[in-house]
Amino acid sequence: MTRSDPARRSIAVQSAFDALVAALRSRLHQGAEIPIDASERFEQRLGELAGAPIARDAVGEGAGLPVLARLPDALAAAVEAAPDLAEPLAQMSPSLRWTQSYRERPPSPDFLSRYGYAQFAGPDNVPTLITSDRLALGVLMLAPGTVYPTHAHPAEEIYLPLAAARWQRGTEAWRERQGGDLVHHPSGMVHATEAGALPLLALYIWLGDLATGARILGA
Numbered sequence: 003m004t005r006s007d008p009a010r011r012s013i014a015v016q017s018a019f020d021a022l023v024a025a026l027r028s029r030l031h032q033g034a035e036i037p038i039d040a041s042e043r044f045e046q047r048l049g050e051l052a053g054a055p056i057a058r059d060a061v062g063e064g065a066g067l068p069v070l071a072r073l074p075d076a077l078a079a080a081v082e083a084a085p086d087l088a089e090p091l092a093q094m095s096p097s098l099r100w101t102q103s104y105r106e107r108p109p110s111p112d113f114l115s116r117y118g119y120a121q122f123a124g125p126d127n128v129p130t131l132i133t134s135d136r137l138a139l140g141v142l143m144l145a146p147g148t149v150y151p152t153h154a155h156p157a158e159e160i161y162l163p164l165a166a167a168r169w170q171r172g173t174e175a176w177r178e179r180q181g182g183d184l185v186h187h188p189s190g191m192v193h194a195t196e197a198g199a200l201p202l203l204a205l206y207i208w209l210g211d212l213a214t215g216a217r218i219l220g221a
Contacts, residue, residue, distance in 0.1 A: 022090040022094070030045040048137070048207070073143070080181065088164055101128050102114055120143075122140050138157070139207050142195075146200055146202075147199075150196070152193070153193065156190060161206050163185070172191050
């Protein structure tokens with residue numbers, strides 16, 4: 003690696019991140035699946051990230067989580083479903099620092115081998131490209147057929163899956179969601195996710211209480 007490689011990588015990640023934020027804002031502006039006030043609130047907060055600089059030393063070189071073996075398949079599925087989001091995500095993916103919650107008490111014996119996430123913006127208690135106490139933005143990854151069991155958190159959340167998956171919200175029945183759909187979870191709403199036949203990448207945005215993580219119900 004030459005001395006200029008980290009600088010070039012940081013510039014490339016910055017450009018891809020800005021494109022991803024712009025595409026997300028456009029999706030929220032056009033989204034009819036969620037309450038208008040929620041889409042406006044999230045879009046406005048995302049707008050605060052426009053042009054926010056990524057710290058050069060925050061750009062990593064990936065990590066060895068087992069689920070990342072399926073990342074190429076997940077990105078290919080995402081490109082089919084939502085290329086405006088998948089293409090900048092694919093450009094960013096080699097430089098993301100993937101991590102996990104639930105390491106001390108995983109919800110099932112194989113869950114940690116089938117799950118991971120990377121944060122782009124948010125609190126610095128996990129690896130992040132941009133530190134923010136007003137919004138958390140990142141991507142969840144689940145291996146095919148993985149259930150992210152019923153959980154809740156104080157933060158208001160929007161998910162945007164990049165492949166078909168099933169979602170359950172509150173007392174609603176499980177519902178099939180397609181790549182590119184918007185899924186809204188008000189503060190405290192219990193919810194669960196099940197990846198389909200393909201590995202799932204799902205972009206997430208949190209507003210509100212960013213310091214309190216998700217709690218698996220019954221754990």
